Amino acid sequence: MKKLLLGDHAVAQGAFEAGVKVAAAYPGTPSTEITEYFSTFDNVYCEWSVNEKVAMEVGIGASMAGGRALVSMKHVGLNVAADPLFTYAYTGVNAGLVIAVADDPGMYSSQNEQDSRFYALSAHVPMLEPSDSQEAKDFTKLAFEISEKYDTPVFIRLTTRVAHSRSFVEISERKEIEFDYKQNISKYVMVPGNARGRHVKVEEREKLLAEDVNSFDINIIESGKNKTGIVCAGTVYQYVKEALPDYPVFKLGFVYPLPIEKLRKFASNCDDLIVIEELEPYIENTLKINGIKARGKELTGLQGELSIEKIKEIILGQKSVPVKENLPVRPPVMCAGCTHRGVYYVIKKLNLNATGDIGCYSLGCNEPLNAMHSLICMGAAIGNTLGMEKAKGRDFSSKNIAVIGDSTFVHGGITGLIDAVYNRSNITVLILDNSTTGMTGHQPHPGTGRTIKNEQTHALDFEALSRACGVHNVSTLDPYDLDEVENTIKEHLAKDGVSVIIAKRPCVLLDKSAKSKNCPQINDCRKCGMCLKLGCPAIRKNKDSTVKIDSALCNGCMVCEQVCKFSCIKKSEGAK
Amino acid sequence: MNMNILIVGVGGQGTLLASKILGNYACLINKDCKLSEVHGMAQRGGSVVTYVRICDKVYSPLIEKKNADVILSFEELEALRWAEYAKDGAAIITNKQQLYPMPVITGKVEYPDDIYERLGAYNAKIYSIDALEIAKKLNDLRVVNVVVLGFFAALLKLDKEKFKEAIKNSVSASTFEINLKAFEEGAKNV
Numbered sequence: 001m002k003k004l005l006l007g008d009h010a011v012a013q014g015a016f017e018a019g020v021k022v023a024a025a026y027p028g029t030p031s032t033e034i035t036e037y038f039s040t041f042d043n044v045y046c047e048w049s050v051n052e053k054v055a056m057e058v059g060i061g062a063s064m065a066g067g068r069a070l071v072s073m074k075h076v077g078l079n080v081a082a083d084p085l086f087t088y089a090y091t092g093v094n095a096g097l098v099i100a101v102a103d104d105p106g107m108y109s110s111q112n113e114q115d116s117r118f119y120a121l122s123a124h125v126p127m128l129e130p131s132d133s134q135e136a137k138d139f140t141k142l143a144f145e146i147s148e149k150y151d152t153p154v155f156i157r158l159t160t161r162v163a164h165s166r167s168f169v170e171i172s173e174r175k176e177i178e179f180d181y182k183q184n185i186s187k188y189v190m191v192p193g194n195a196r197g198r199h200v201k202v203e204e205r206e207k208l209l210a211e212d213v214n215s216f217d218i219n220i221i222e223s224g225k226n227k228t229g230i231v232c233a234g235t236v237y238q239y240v241k242e243a244l245p246d247y248p249v250f251k252l253g254f255v256y257p258l259p260i261e262k263l264r265k266f267a268s269n270c271d272d273l274i275v276i277e278e279l280e281p282y283i284e285n286t287l288k289i290n291g292i293k294a295r296g297k298e299l300t301g302l303q304g305e306l307s308i309e310k311i312k313e314i315i316l317g318q319k320s321v322p323v324k325e326n327l328p329v330r331p332p333v334m335c336a337g338c339t340h341r342g343v344y345y346v347i348k349k350l351n352l353n354a355t356g357d358i359g360c361y362s363l364g365c366n367e368p369l370n371a372m373h374s375l376i377c378m379g380a381a382i383g384n385t386l387g388m389e390k391a392k393g394r395d396f397s398s399k400n401i402a403v404i405g406d407s408t409f410v411h412g413g414i415t416g417l418i419d420a421v422y423n424r425s426n427i428t429v430l431i432l433d434n435s436t437t438g439m440t441g442h443q444p445h446p447g448t449g450r451t452i453k454n455e456q457t458h459a460l461d462f463e464a465l466s467r468a469c470g471v472h473n474v475s476t477l478d479p480y481d482l483d484e485v486e487n488t489i490k491e492h493l494a495k496d497g498v499s500v501i502i503a504k505r506p507c508v509l510l511d512k513s514a515k516s517k518n519c520p521q522i523n524d525c526r527k528c529g530m531c532l533k534l535g536c537p538a539i540r541k542n543k544d545s546t547v548k549i550d551s552a553l554c555n556g557c558m559v560c561e562q563v564c565k566f567s568c569i570k571k572s573e574g575a576k
Numbered sequence: 577m578n579m580n581i582l583i584v585g586v587g588g589q590g591t592l593l594a595s596k597i598l599g600n601y602a603c604l605i606n607k608d609c610k611l612s613e614v615h616g617m618a619q620r621g622g623s624v625v626t627y628v629r630i631c632d633k634v635y636s637p638l639i640e641k642k643n644a645d646v647i648l649s650f651e652e653l654e655a656l657r658w659a660e661y662a663k664d665g666a667a668i669i670t671n672k673q674q675l676y677p678m679p680v681i682t683g684k685v686e687y688p689d690d691i692y693e694r695l696g697a698y699n700a701k702i703y704s705i706d707a708l709e710i711a712k713k714l715n716d717l718r719v720v721n722v723v724v725l726g727f728f729a730a731l732l733k734l735d736k737e738k739f740k741e742a743i744k745n746s747v748s749a750s751t752f753e754i755n756l757k758a759f760e761e762g763a764k765n766v
Contacts, residue, residue, distance in 0.1 A: 004599045004609065029615050108614060132610070132637075165637035166599055166611040241635040308640050320641060325694070327657050328685045330677035332587060332622035363620060368682045441615070532681060537621050540676045541683060552708065552717055553675075 005169045007162040008033035010133040011072070011100050013169060014140030016041050018096075019177040021067035023047070024055035026411060027440035028074030029109035030163035031102035035072050036443070039452045048443055048452045051378070051411040052077035056084045056099070063088075063097035063153075064188060066179035068144055072100040075114045076377065080412070082119065087190050088153055089123045090198040092205075095179045096147030098140060099125075102158040105278040106305040109439075111358065111375060113303065115279040120155050120256035124202050126209060127155035127256040128218065129234045133167040139218065139253065150205045157255060159278065161235040161305070210257045218253025221266055228315075229270030231263065231283060231294070236276050236306055243311040258283065260290050267292045274299065274315065278306050334363045336538035337508035337555025339434050339479045343403075344371040345534055345563065346485045352401050352493075355388065357381040357413070359405035360438040360507075368535045372403060379404070379412020385427045386420045394426055398493045402429045407437035407445040410460065414469070421470035421498050428492045428499040431462055432479070434507040442510065466500040473499035480505060482562045508555045518556020519549055520569050531560040531569065577605065577734070580639045581628040584658045585650030586675045587619040590721035593746060594648065595626040597725060601742035602630040605735065612637035623654055623677075646732070647700075648724055650707070651675050652691045664699040667731065671707040671724050703731065710761045719758035726762025736763070 005013060011034045015023060023046045025035035039046040045062075049055035052073045059071035073081060078101050085099065101119070104110040120127035128143055130136040136158065143154040186194050213219070226247040232240050233252035240249055250266045252258065267273045267287075275284040275296035284296040299314040300306060309320035334341050344364040347354050348371040356362060356372035357380060364372040374384060381402040389397035404413050409431050420427050437443040444450040449459030466474045473495050477484045485503065492499035519538075525546040531539050538553035539560060549560070549569075561569040581598060583591045595611045602609035612627040627639045641660050647668045649655035655670035662668055680687045688694070695702045707723035722743065729739045740756060747755050 002603070004596070004603055004611070006613070032615070161612060161637055164613045164615055166596070166609075166613070167634070167637070168603065168609065235637070238635040238637065307638055308636055324660060325656055327653060328677050328679045328687065330586065330621075330623040330653070330657075332620035333678050335588070335621065360620060367678060367684070439620070441619075532683070535678060535681065537675070537678070537681065540681055552712075 001171045002168045003171055004166050005133045006033050006164060006166050007130065007133050007136040007158055008102070008164070009037040010136035010169050011140045011156060011158070012037035012070070013171065014137035015068075015070040015098065016044065017137070017172050017174050018141045018144045019068055019175050020070050021045060022059065022062035023070040023072070024049045024058040025072040026051050026055055026077060027437050027443045028077045029440055030104060030158070030160045031072045031074045031077070031100060032440045032443070033163070034070075034100055035452070038070065046452055048445060050446060052081035053083060056081035059097055059099070060084055060088045063093045063095050065181045066095050068095045068177060069097050070100065071097070073102070074110065075101060075103045075116050076110065076112065077101075078116055078119055080378070082123070085125070085153065086123050089125050090190055090195055090202055091188050092151035092198070092201065093147055093153060094181065095177070096144035097153040098143045098147060098156060099153055100140070100156045100158065102160070102163045103279065104160050106160065108160055111377065113279055115282060116155070116157055117255055117282045118280065124206055125153050125155055125256070126150070126254070127157050128253055129157045129255045130162060130253075131234050131237045131251070132162065132165070133169045135253075136162060137169050142218065150209050151201070152205060155256070157234070159235055165235075206257065210260070213254050213257050214259045214262045216254060216259070219259045219262060220251045220253070222249045222251065224248040227271040229266055229273050231273065231275045231287070232277065233283070236278060239306060239308045239311050240276060243308045244315060252283070255283070258286050260292075263287060264290070264292055267294070276300060276306065276311060331366060332363060333366065333535065333537050334360065335508060335555070336536055336553045337557040339503070339505045339508060340364060340432050341369075341534055341536065342482050342557075342559040342562075343430065343432060343479050343485055343503050344369045345559070346482060346489060347371045347401065347403075350486065350489065352399055354401050354403045355381045355385040357404040357408050359408050361403060361405055361432050364403070366535070368533055377412070378408055379416055382413050382416030382420060382427070382429055385429070386416065386423065386425050389425050389427055397426050400427070401489065401493065402427060404429065404431055405438070406431060406433040406435065406447045406462070409462070410446050414465070417466065417471065417498070417500070418469050425498060426496055428489070428501065430489070431500065431502045433462060433502050433504040436507050436510060438507050438509075442507065462500070462502050471498045471500045473497060474502070476502040476504050478505055479503040480557050480559060482559065508557065518558070519551040519554035519572060520556070520558060520561055521572050522547060522549060522569050525568050526566045528565050530563045530565055534560060534563060536560065577607065578631045579645045580643055581630070582639060582644045582647045582658055582661050583626040583628060584647065584654045585624060586654065587622045587624045589650040590718065591624050591626045591650065594721040594725055595628050597722070597742050597746045598628045598630070600745045601734070601739055604738045604742055608632060608634045610634045610637040623657060625658060646728065648728055650720055650724060653677070653687065656688070656691050656694055659695055659698050659700070662698055662700045666700040667703060668695060668698070668700050669703045669705065669724060669728055669731070671720060672704050673708045673720070703727070705762065705765050707762065710765070711758065714754060714757055714761065716754050716758075719754055722755045722758040723762035726759035727765055729759070730763035730766040
């Protein structure tokens, strides 16, 4: 049977067929659908972890105990998970551990273009890179075998175009596999004395694999008439096949370690060797270090995605069709009725600096609100705000607010909050609690009281948690009530000590049942333009400067009613 | 049927489901198929594109400019934005809906009022359908995407029964009926 699967789904399918018992992840585009798909299988354990580090630790625990495990994350999530990974690379595995990591060239949904292949190099962890969904499944299964044979965790590297492309995959039966758990202090307890011994093993297995990798059949040579040879991997291979059909191609399945001897032989049959790779010159530099003459980045550059057009342009000199249309851009926006909009409106009105974080609410930085002023990484808002206060003083802090989503707060914000209280600061933290992980597609998290399988579980209480951390000033409010938002923020910014404000209302996309009924009416619009300052996609200006609310888009939040200076916006009759 | 199809619109309009239906259709007619989707940030009301390639053997999941046989657009401005992907003689099918992007809402730029004129400059056949109106009549605004698909399938005289099966394989049982109606209403408008 074949199925049309995303690359992400195929990794999960491969893991399932390989007998994986435990899968753990924190959602992150473009890797989220791996774990979502795995959660649809029965009789296997799957979890949304609070963050990637915990996910990695859960995976390691399962692997150590003797159950195959899959841990998934986006490229920046690997930074969070790197600590346990680097040491598990020393201990090695019992049952296989595979780490799926998805890079995002072009930054469709990320804050940087980090190249995960360097993690493979520096952690000494083998890495495979599939180029479509079938390979994503096959390579994942192979990765478990390699993991156990060479006693190491193994990476599957995806990029957005593999993770989020669908192609057909042959589905097979699951094979159960289990290993006994044996205590082994010298292998699993990485005190320095034991770690020194394991480091020797790491080097031994790496030497062995560096030789063996030359005979793995996932590194493929495809012949061609041209004298210039191409080296590539992943989705770039698919572009090369269409852009350069008569070029000999070395398609890498293994990106770490590289099959150097096989590549050397390939190079010797070519007049020129060009590495076509996205992001960093990882393959190119490795070839050069090994004395194989190659070029690549001088042609492709470091930034963004490659494409058939780009490859034709840089290799064949064929210019792509220039863009002709000059059109209004359409950046992503907060949805109509988004629970974050009114909060940002108030932040702007009060002329505050908002130290931001990662989620749908990051869109508060855009026109017309322009009300979020920094974004670094998951959970950074709180530490950043603390650092600002320590650098600029108490007065600065009374005009500065940390803005962080509920899922992000659990992921990486709680430790920052403890730090702020411990270090006697006066920061104000605004938790935008929409009861979901919004941007990645509405996954539950510990604050929602639901697991990935929608089972009921303990719901983390942000108020009680804040108090337990030593925060005395804690308030919960409704983000649709602008007066309450404004008064509460002002009150807390003036208070000494750390404050936490929880703006609590479920994401409007979670419940659309009341939708069109609640769309307000505009009577006798005075053209003041205040409602347009909200940046709501449902409100548009007519040619005569009056405004209109699109009932097909409106979600009935009634925030616009509260900003209209002339009370022209009213609830429709019959609205709830 | 060997075909490159671009499905474009505004995040939230259902390009993903539309492409999944086309992919399942490809499966039913025994063709190779690749779809490339946009998830995450771009889904929040941004301009979105899904590439659908149906062929005997597909390599790249992306479509080059001037290489799409069909562009299905759920919004007028997006039809024009992606029109450069149309190959000569392609069909550009657009829903008549207009959704204002934020620079228009904030008054920085105007929503173009000459979209069809500018589309006319491309060597392509332009079709439009008021899918939102049809969806309103069906009492479910979410089915705009399947209305447009119905129009597309009828225009290209694709296998209707297989298409219905593809819809069945792509949507939940509870929404199959409404999607089927949407498909048929779209087809009637050709």
